[in-house]
Amino acid sequence: xxxxxxxxxxxxxxxxxxxxxxxxxxxxxxxxxxxxxxxxxxxxxxxxxxxxxxxxxxxxxxxxxxxxxxxxxxxxxxxxxxxxxxxxxxxxxxxxxxxxxxxxxxxxxxxxxxxxxxxxxxxxxxxxxxxxxxxxxxxxxxxxxxxxxxxxxxxxxxxxxxxxxxxxxxxxxxxxxxxxxxxxxxxxxxxxxxxxxxxxxxxxxxxxxxxxxxxxxxxxxxxxxxxxxxxxxxxxxxxxxxxxxxxxxxxxxxxxxxxxxxxxxxxxxxxxxxxxxxxxxxxxxxxxxxxxxxxxxxxxxxxxxxxxxxxxxxxxxxxxxxxxxxxxxxxxxxxxxxxx
Numbered sequence: 001x002x003x004x005x006x007x008x009x010x011x012x013x014x015x016x017x018x019x020x021x022x023x024x025x026x027x028x029x030x031x032x033x034x035x036x037x038x039x040x041x042x043x044x045x046x047x048x049x050x051x052x053x054x055x056x057x058x059x060x061x062x063x064x065x066x067x068x069x070x071x072x073x074x075x076x077x078x079x080x081x082x083x084x085x086x087x088x089x090x091x092x093x094x095x096x097x098x099x100x101x102x103x104x105x106x107x108x109x110x111x112x113x114x115x116x117x118x119x120x121x122x123x124x125x126x127x128x129x130x131x132x133x134x135x136x137x138x139x140x141x142x143x144x145x146x147x148x149x150x151x152x153x154x155x156x157x158x159x160x161x162x163x164x165x166x167x168x169x170x171x172x173x174x175x176x177x178x179x180x181x182x183x184x185x186x187x188x189x190x191x192x193x194x195x196x197x198x199x200x201x202x203x204x205x206x207x208x209x210x211x212x213x214x215x216x217x218x219x220x221x222x223x224x225x226x227x228x229x230x231x232x233x234x235x236x237x238x239x240x241x242x243x244x245x246x247x248x249x250x251x252x253x254x255x256x257x258x259x260x261x262x263x264x265x266x267x268x269x270x271x272x273x274x275x276x277x278x279x280x281x282x283x284x285x286x287x288x289x290x291x292x293x294x295x296x297x298x299x300x301x302x303x304x305x306x307x308x309x310x311x312x313x314x315x316x317x318x319x320x321x322x323x324x325x326x327x328x329x330x331x332x333x334x335x336x337x338x339x340x
Contacts, residue, residue, distance in 0.1 A: 114150025
């Protein structure tokens, strides 16, 4: 058994003590993450790690390796894997003042979690309560689960606060208002492309990019008039990756409208923004690492998969150093440095 503690008590080294306004609550220990969770994981500005494990979200402190709490997605007609998790970034007024609003126990500690049935829960992890449900199937008036699961989530900034972007099913990009009256503000269907990954621009919190399996790249910025400014690009992947994707499409076992994670679990293009250079993206396909310039809509460099490494599975840039970290499907980690 374990107990859930507030981040305040965790910071004071008392992870089992509950903290102000809360009490320790017994719970079942979570099982390990499975393939169906797709490796979904996110780190909050305060250093709390959230990851999907079965149909629950597990929150832990990576510095002490201590379990803080488990947030089970309320049951649906069928068990559903958590497939995406994303902490809400700090409020701009706190961030500008150098204050971490995650440590203010009066404020909800918000975390979005999406599952294979297409449901999104916006949690207050501190109170262990669902603040809002975002259900695309209800919004569109279709049968539950028919709209496809959640592939990825990303928070972007707007004049009204933080909006939540989500990929549903194979190709639908949505942007949600998550305040007192949650609603979907905008939808974009990229079919026949499968969308794989969403990321926010570190230089402009309004800006996000989405990458597809065939190299379709979408750049989106919400405007004050509630419209969205869009730019479409194409990242050209290698012939071997194209051939593999064509083979996988013929062998596809997951029924439509499955997201990319379910339909092509071993083919997962990912992207991240450079935190040091504006409008520079790092994009990985299974066998290539590409540096892409959004300003000129062109690849600056293409590097093949190193010998002795499994296919690329994810990419992350170092926020402080000019380094790039790539994970591989065989469990290896490669670290890349830009040539001078």
